[in-house]
Amino acid sequence: MTSTAAPLDLLLLPTWLVPVEPAGVVLKEHGLGIRDGCIAFIGPRAAAMKLAANEVRELPGMLLSPGLINAHGHAAMSLFRGLADDLPLMTWLEKHIWPAEAKWVDEAFVRDGTNLAIAEQLKGGITCFSDMYFYPKVASDCVHSSGMRAQIAMPILDFPIPGASSADEALRQGIELFGDLKHHPRIKIAFGPHAPYTVCDANLEKIRVIAEELDAAIHMHVHETAFEVQQAVEQTGERPLARLARLGLLGPRFQAVHMTQISEDDLALLVESNTSVIHCPESNLKLASGFCPVERLWQAGVNVAIGTDGAASNNDLDLLGETRTAAMLAKAVAGSATALDAHRALRMATLNGARAMGLESQIGSLEVGKAADMVAFDLSGLAQQPIYDPVSQLIYATGRDCVKHLWVAGKQLLDDRQLTRMDEQQLTATAIAWGQRISGHNE
Known part of the structure; x- marks a missing residue:
């Protein structure tokens, strides 16, 4: 040894x-x-x-x-923490979050919000996180200087987003960033098509080809709500997961986030393709989006990791608390007190997250030779x-x-609860200043 x-x-x-x-x-x-x-x-x-x-x-x-691995989040959205609470998902997105993003999100917002999220996560025992948000180059700069580890997913939608005027431009930026950082010891670039209802087949096919060429991960919100699945079936006769399978996106590099709705056919597709599921219980509970059947997935052999989602819908980036919620919820959903025991819950928050990101040979367990x-x-x-x-x-x-x-x-980023590389008072003051600017606009 x-x-x-x-x-x-x-x-x-x-x-x-x-x-x-x-x-x-x-x-x-x-x-x-x-x-x-x-x-x-x-x-x-x-x-x-x-x-x-x-x-x-x-x-x-x-x-x-x-170290805990937060397999899904939107780091910079920490600056929208508590902005529009207690609303249904689509109302929350369309009436509050998307307009706030259109007004406020720029490089400075992403830098300050990402640094706030990194500091909160380090203080909560998280050593690696997956991020899917605008201006990913800015986020990767923050990760680089913080000493933390991350997967940064380039967000891709069919319409213009902050920092990219089209899906093609977002893809170009993603390819460039992937090239720039492919030898970075702590940062992996992935592709992040937002959701089945915001990305068309043509763009999904482009993403599949590029991800295959680069051996890059694909990180996507899938089956977040029953409404999303029902609407897709009504409009196309096909469930979103089946569509992704038909387009060739599913596989060991694919990270399906949320998956609150899983039929027998869906389960078969997940198992057969070796796709990972990222479970975000508290965000799903708060937005009343449904329950991911974790125990059923686990027993079928699906790799299930855990994420906090963004602080705008959680409202904290507390993966330890998230893991406790996941363990409790798994028991209630399965109707079994033996579902997702404590040891498996910890594995879900560590090694399973590493496996979802393709990092299991480097992190996720304490073994000689690993980081x-x-x-x-x-x-x-x-x-x-x-x-x-x-x-x-x-x-x-x-x-x-x-x-x-x-x-x-091997580098100590938290010593006796104190951040060693970041100024907590400065981060707090910056976040308060953003809150004052954003709430002034809302009044």
Whole structure:
């Protein structure tokens, strides 16, 4: 389990180490060593203490796990948090969000909103996130300087969007950005057709061809509501997922976001194509969009990851809280208390997200050779006692305020709850200033 060529850069000694792979394992009194941004050692504490290390950190009462992976969101929409709450999805989009975007979204908005989202996610234990929003180059610049990891999906719609006057222009920008960042160690570019009802067959076919050529992921809202599916069937006689299958988009690189409506035929298509589903329970609950049948998907062998969606419809980017909601909801939907147990819920928030993004060989579990993307949760508090199963305690009794330390590629981005590279006061002040500008317009 070790390679001991040079001294470790850092040796961590947590009370519990949860590697996620192999499944269901909790290692007590083990150490994890990092060298050159990767995990170089995992083994019992006694063996760990014999290794040379430049820095040794004791993490008493803490659980060390892979960093959480937020598999779907719209980072810059943090600046619209709480702008138009308690409305149905299409009213929310057409009457509030789209007009606000048309008025306010520019490069400065995306930069400030993305930085706010990155900081919130780091403080919540998230080391990697998927983003689908306008001006993706600006978002990727924010990710680059923050030290975080991300998949940035180029949004593509049939009509003009902020930063791109047409679907063809958005595709051109996506190809260029993909080329610029293809060797970036922490950023992957994907293509993000918005939804089946906003992208025509011709544009979807272009996206499929380009994604195949570049071996890039496709990230898309699919079957978010019953209305979307029903409308498609009435207009075309075909369910949206069946249309995507006919056009050749489904496959291991395809990330189907939401999927609250799943028929037997839909399930067969997901299984056969090895498509990943990204489950966003709190956004779906808040917009009354429906329930993704997570346990049914899991038992059929579909890879299900988890996302927060944007802060405009959630309203937080709290993946730990999202995972707890997902575990509870899965039980209610399946009518079974054994559905989505705590260990599988944590896997959904880590390794399954990595797999959806094609990053499972690099991140998502604590294994020698993988990138050192990790989070330490403090389980020493009153509300976590007594501890029978630390993973159950993490999922069912712990909030994101227990996130103590966080590393991406071995670099510490959160130290004792303090961001190491970002100025929290400045970010807060900037967000307040945007809120004042935007609400002034709404009054």
